[in-house]
Amino acid sequence: MPLVELRNVSKIYHLGEEEIRALDDVSLDIEPGEFISIIGPSGSGKSTLMHILGCLDSPSKGTIRLDGMMIQDASSRELASIRNRKIGFVFQFFNLLPKLTVLQNVELPMIYSGVSGRERTRRAMQALESVDMANRARHRPSQLSGGQQQRAAIARALVNDPKIVFADEPTGNLDSHTGETILQLFRSLSQQGRTIVLVTHDPEIAAVTPRRIEIRDGKIATRVDTTLAGLDRLRGPESGMVQSS
Amino acid sequence: MSISGNQREVLRHSSAQLPVTIFAGMREIWAHKFRSLLTMLGIILGVSSLVSMSALVSGMEKGAREALIAIGGLEKVRVEPQALPPEQRHLADQAPGITMNDVLALESSAPLVTALSPEMRLSATLSANGKRYRPWICTGVWPVALDMYEHVIAHGRMFNEIDDEMARNVCVIGTATRDELWGSPEKAGREIIPIGETVFINDTPFTIIGMFQHYESEQERKIREYEKQQGALNQKAPEGGVTRDRGRGGRGRSRGGFVFALKNATVYLPMNTVWMKFRSGAAFTGAGGSSPFGGSGSGGSVGDPRLSGLEIRLASFDQLAESLQQARNVLMNTHKGIEDFSFRTQEDWAEQINMFVRNARLSGGLIAGISLLVGGIGIMNIMLASISERVREIGIRKSVGASTGDIFVQILVESLVIAVLGGLAGLVASFGLVNLLGSMSPTENAPVVTVGAMIVAFSFSVLVGIMAGIFPAIKAARLNPIQALRYE
Numbered sequence: 017m018p019l020v021e022l023r024n025v026s027k028i029y030h031l032g033e034e035e036i037r038a039l040d041d042v043s044l045d046i047e048p049g050e051f052i053s054i055i056g057p058s059g060s061g062k063s064t065l066m067h068i069l070g071c072l073d074s075p076s077k078g079t080i081r082l083d084g085m086m087i088q089d090a091s092s093r094e095l096a097s098i099r100n101r102k103i104g105f106v107f108q109f110f111n112l113l114p115k116l117t118v119l120q121n122v123e124l125p126m127i128y129s130g131v132s133g134r135e136r137t138r139r140a141m142q143a144l145e146s147v148d149m150a151n152r153a154r155h156r157p158s159q160l161s162g163g164q165q166q167r168a169a170i171a172r173a174l175v176n177d178p179k180i181v182f183a184d185e186p187t188g189n190l191d192s193h194t195g196e197t198i199l200q201l202f203r204s205l206s207q208q209g210r211t212i213v214l215v216t217h218d219p220e221i222a223a224v225t226p227r228r229i230e231i232r233d234g235k236i237a238t239r240v241d242t243t244l245a246g247l248d249r250l251r252g253p254e255s256g257m258v259q260s261s
Numbered sequence: 262m263s264i265s266g267n268q269r270e271v272l273r274h275s276s277a278q279l280p281v282t283i284f285a286g287m288r289e290i291w292a293h294k295f296r297s298l299l300t301m302l303g304i305i306l307g308v309s310s311l312v313s314m315s316a317l318v319s320g321m322e323k324g325a326r327e328a329l330i331a332i333g334g335l336e337k338v339r340v341e342p343q344a345l346p347p348e349q350r351h352l353a354d355q356a357p358g359i360t361m362n363d364v365l366a367l368e369s370s371a372p373l374v375t376a377l378s379p380e381m382r383l384s385a386t387l388s389a390n391g392k393r394y395r396p397w398i399c400t401g402v403w404p405v406a407l408d409m410y411e412h413v414i415a416h417g418r419m420f421n422e423i424d425d426e427m428a429r430n431v432c433v434i435g436t437a438t439r440d441e442l443w444g445s446p447e448k449a450g451r452e453i454i455p456i457g458e459t460v461f462i463n464d465t466p467f468t469i470i471g472m473f474q475h476y477e478s479e480q481e482r483k484i485r486e487y488e489k490q491q492g493a494l495n496q497k498a499p500e501g502g503v504t505r506d507r508g509r510g511g512r513g514r515s516r517g518g519f520v521f522a523l524k525n526a527t528v529y530l531p532m533n534t535v536w537m538k539f540r541s542g543a544a545f546t547g548a549g550g551s552s553p554f555g556g557s558g559s560g561g562s563v564g565d566p567r568l569s570g571l572e573i574r575l576a577s578f579d580q581l582a583e584s585l586q587q588a589r590n591v592l593m594n595t596h597k598g599i600e601d602f603s604f605r606t607q608e609d610w611a612e613q614i615n616m617f618v619r620n621a622r623l624s625g626g627l628i629a630g631i632s633l634l635v636g637g638i639g640i641m642n643i644m645l646a647s648i649s650e651r652v653r654e655i656g657i658r659k660s661v662g663a664s665t666g667d668i669f670v671q672i673l674v675e676s677l678v679i680a681v682l683g684g685l686a687g688l689v690a691s692f693g694l695v696n697l698l699g700s701m702s703p704t705e706n707a708p709v710v711t712v713g714a715m716i717v718a719f720s721f722s723v724l725v726g727i728m729a730g731i732f733p734a735i736k737a738a739r740l741n742p743i744q745a746l747r748y749e
Contacts, residue, residue: 072660072742093664100662111657111746115292125661127281172661 017084018045019179019211020069025078025088027064027234038064039075040234046180046213051206053214053222056231063184065231066215070103070182071095083179100128104173108185110165112157112172118144119153122172129176143171147201163194170201180211187221199224279674286675289647290682300643301683303636304725308687308718310632313694314625315714318618324706325614327478328520331411335578335607338585340571340592343603356601361566363602366595367573373584374573378402378409381535382569387438387528389460394441396434397526399462400569401535409572410524417456417471424470425531428538432462433471437526447489465538467530476521480707536566581606630721636683637725644676644733655737656745665738672734673727680726684719691715 027039038061046052046069056062067073068080071087074095080088083102090098104125105111112121122140131139144150147167157165166186173181183202187195203224206212214225222228230237290297329335342358364379385399406412407419420431434455439445442460443453459466477485575584585604592602648655655668663671695708 067743070660093666096659096662096664096667099660105660107660107746111653111660113654113657115288124658128658128662128664128667133281176662 018081019048019050019083020044020046021079021081022069023079023081025068025075025080027061027068027073028076037234039068041078042231042234042236043078044229044236046211048179048211049206049209050227051203051212051214051225052227052229053216053225054229054231055216055219055222056237057217060231061234062215062217062231064234066182066184066213069180069213070105071098096128100125101176102179104176104178104181106166106169106173106181106183106186108188110157110162110169110189112165112169114157116156117153118149118155118157118160118168121157121168122153122175125172125176139175140171143175144168146174147171161194162190163197166190166194166198167201170198170205174205174210180213181205182213182215184215185217186214187218188216195221279670282671282674283678285671286678289675290678293647296643297679300636300639300679301686303639304633304680304683304722305636305687305690307629307633307636307725308684308722309691309694311626311629311718311721312688312691312710312714313698313708314629315622315718316691316695316708316710317698318621318625319709319711319714320706321621322614322618323709324478324480325617329607329610329614331476331520331524334411335581335611336575337409337607338573338575338581338588339605340573340588341603341605342570343601345599345601349599352599355597356599357567357596359568359571359602360595361568363592363595364568364571366591367588370591371584371587373576373580373587375576376405376409376574378406378572378574379532379568380406380570380572381532381566383463383530383535383539385462385528387442387460387462388464389442389455389458392442394438396438396528397523399528399530401530401532401539403532406529406572409574410527412524412527412529413474414471415474416454417469419471420529420531425533428533428536429531430465430467430534430538431470431531432460432467433473433529434460434469435473435525435527436475437522438528439472462528462530463539473524473527476524478521478706481521483707581608629718633718633721633725636722637680637729640676640679640726640729641733643679644672644730645736647675648672648733648737651737652740652745652748655740656742656748659740659742660746668740669734669738672737673730676730676733677723677726680722680729684722684726687722688715688719691718 022042022044025039025042025044026037029036029038040061042065054062054065064073068075069082071082071090072095074090075088078088079086082098085098087095087098099105112118113124116124119137119140122143123136126136126139141150141153144153147170149164149167149171152160152164152168157168160168166189170181170186173183186202187198190198199221202212202214212225214222216222340359340363345353345356361379364377367374367377379402381401383399383401385396387394387396387399400406403425404419404421407414414433417433419433420429424431436445438460439453439455443455443458446452454472455469456472458469460469461467573588575581585606588604593600596602655663658668658671692710695710699708
């Protein structure tokens with residue numbers, strides 16, 4: 017059974033008389049353990065797709081099944097809970113809270129899932145270790161480099177052991193070398209069996225994922241675009257997809 | 262498919278742990294120290310003004326009740342001469358007034374009246390030691406007046422029934438008479454006890470056989486002791502600086518202080534002495550200006566001594582109405598149905614005190630409440646500013662799983678923390694404010710900070726914090742996470 021199952025999903029905005037279809041009848045499956053990228057130019061609807069997949073938004077039409085649950089009609093409270101337990105986000109601008117330490121930032125999702133203080137710290141440190149950031153736990157985000165901040169953000173996304181991680185232009189605010197290491201980190205996470213969705217406008221970044229979905233004008237244009245440059249250069253081993261269930 | 266289409270697991274979402282949320286609120290406040298302090302100041306001022314207002318009123322109430330006890334409590338009723346009702350006006354020349362006859366009748370026929378103290382007021386000038394003094398009260402009384410007015414003899418003795426029977430020229434004075442004629446202890450630097458001295462009352466020589474203690478409210482006593490202490494410290498105090506007179510300056514301000522001054526300025530003579538020696542001069546008509554009480558009409562037989570007033574004590578305050586009815590029946594009989602008397606109870610005064618306290622509480626509470634409300638508006642204002650600064654933070658929190666309720670609680674707790682801290686600081690500040698007010702206006706009633714007032718003020722500040730937080734919290738909780746995350 018797919019982890020995510022989108023069926024005929026549309027997102028329609030009304031701007032006065034005009035009807036804007038940000039997503040138009042999109043159907044999509046994501047299998048557990050898949051490493052997938054959603055690409056498309058800005059305004060194509062890829063962000064809308066990610067928001068709906070990430071339970072930040074609800075579709076106007078269609079159905080979504082996430083981890084066996086139909087969520088298209090879920091209340092905002094239920095969506096918050098799903099985001100908390102099943103979804104991790106990594107953003108272009110890291111989105112760490114500047115007033116909190118790295119450790120406290122990583123603990124944040126667990127505060128909302130009611131994990132007790134000691135357990136929270138333990139798991140947060142574990143997550144930071146997995147991204148090689150344990151030695152920066154007491155630092156403030158402002159004391160870290162961009163790459164370090166992004167790794168802290170990845171630790172935060174992973175700390176509640178989510179079913180799926182969404183990364184929205186995760187390298188967009190980093191220099192190319194740092195971006196490369198972050199992409200490597202995602203690859204190794206994928207090899208560990210994480211389901212990761214990379215949202216980007218950059219085909220070169222999308223090339224690291226075995227599967228790419230291109231969004232154009234709110235529709236899925238091509239399932240797999242083999243014409244993209246450097247397709248096989250960074251392609252990870254397919255075995256990572258299989259081992260998780 | 263193992264799960265049917267519409268089946269939806271209702272996920273139980275545990276709300277944010279409260280300690281963490283409170284801690285986060287504290288941190289948020291600490292991050293904006295100055296801003297938070299200014300915001301809190303509104304609550305601090307509101308709470309402290311509420312507490313100190315209540316303390317001032319409580320102080321006044323305490324003073325008034327003290328005075329009420331000093332004049333003999335609620336069981337004491339005064340029988341006073343009164344103008345005839347309109348339908349009896351034509352009988353005015355037959356109105357007997359309050360006489361010894363009434364006293365005897367009440368004594369024998371009104372069991373609910375436990376004590377009687379007839380009074381024969383004298384408009385008197387005292388002279389001794391080359392000085393003259395007009396006491397506020399110079400009255401011929403029975404020895405029972407001592408108990409009736411809660412007088413305490415500090416030196417010498419009260420005249421007794423034999424002195425009264427023999428119409429001896431003896432008198433008992435209050436400290437004010439001593440102060441005026443022989444000098445106050447503060448000025449002289451030693452206690453002066455003029456027992457055995459002769460004083461001329463309306464040019465008739467009287468022997469002073471007793472002196473009351475000095476009456477004062479607790480506050481006056483404290484001031485006097487403090488000044489005495491100060492005086493002892495700097496031995497050569499500027500002349501006449503330390504006296505009770507300073508306290509007396511404030512006595513006229515409230516009825517409480519007036520009672521003590523009145524008691525000090527009292528001279529008691531045996532009833533019979535006044536009747537025998539001053540029959541013509543006794544102030545039946547209220548002559549003598551200084552008398553605060555009215556007199557009865559003129560006339561009446563010489564054989565039946567006419568009184569200026571009669572103080573009676575009832576068995577119990579609970580039976581006030583019954584006792585008064587009984588006394589009234591007796592008096593209506595002796596007065597042949599002419600209603601030329603009335604009863605004045607302390608109930609009126611007690612009621613007056615209550616009314617005053619209620620009004621003062623209400624108006625003061627209203628003003629302090631408004632200032633607390635303004636403080637609350639300040640909190641709301643700052644919370645609104647705070648959430649518009651933190652839109653992105655709210656977006657981030659929502660993206661990692663904070664529910665609408667979590668954000669609502671977070672903002673509400675922040676506002677509550679400001680209010681609670683402000684409330685606690687306000688309680689501390691109220692003590693300072695009370696002291697400041699006490700020293701700025703030294704009335705005879707020290708403000709009394711009550712626990713009740715502190716609880717009320719604090720809970721009101723908490724309430725204000727909640728009220729002020731609700732709107733910003735709703736606003737923050739309703740933010741769309743997607744837009745909040747994009748917010749710059």
